[in-house]
Amino acid sequence: MKRYGMVIGLKQERIEQYRKLHAAVWPDVLKMMAECNIRNYSIYLRRLPDGNHYLFSYFEYEGDDFASDMARMAADPTTQKWWDVCMPCQEPLPDRAEGQWWASMEEVFHCD
Numbered sequence: 001m002k003r004y005g006m007v008i009g010l011k012q013e014r015i016e017q018y019r020k021l022h023a024a025v026w027p028d029v030l031k032m033m034a035e036c037n038i039r040n041y042s043i044y045l046r047r048l049p050d051g052n053h054y055l056f057s058y059f060e061y062e063g064d065d066f067a068s069d070m071a072r073m074a075a076d077p078t079t080q081k082w083w084d085v086c087m088p089c090q091e092p093l094p095d096r097a098e099g100q101w102w103a104s105m106e107e108v109f110h111c112d
Contacts, residue, residue: 001039001060001061001062002060002061002066003058003059003060003061003107003110004057004058004059004060004061004104005056005057005058005104005105005106005107006056006057006102006103006104006105007054007055007056007057007093007102007103007105008054008055008057008090008091008092008093008101008102008103009052009053009054009055009090009091009092009093010045010053010054010055010089010090010091011053011088011089011090011091012052012053014088014089014090015045015053015089017089018045018055018086018089018090019045021085021086021089022043025082026078026082028078029078029079029082032072032073032076032078032079033073035072036063036069036070036072036073037061037062037063037069038059038060038061038062038069039059039060039061039062040058040059040060041057041058041059041060042057042058042059043055043056043057044056044057044058052091055090055102056105057102087101
């Protein structure tokens with residue numbers, strides 16, 4: 001199992017929309033995440049001192065081919081429709097790695 005932490009901005013005018021979407025995530029999206037070996041997925045929201053809102057996500061990947069599983073999820077039509085409604089709410093960080101939407105974070109500590 002590998003842990004992932006990621007961050008992205010959230011547009012202030014879209015906060016309530018984003019909350020409502022995630023209060024009732026589409027069942028087929030949750031099913032695809034499970035089929036792609038994603039477990040224990042959480043998203044946190046925080047306004048930082050710069051005045052901007054950020055989402056921080058955490059999930060555990062239990063598969064053996066992350067790239068393949070992520071490609072499978074990205075090819076899923078329902079997941080694509082979900083992203084089409086979620087992505088306009090988000091503001092990617094300018095310094096994220098090429099090809100990333102959410103910026104990866106480095107894990108510096110974990111305690112079981």
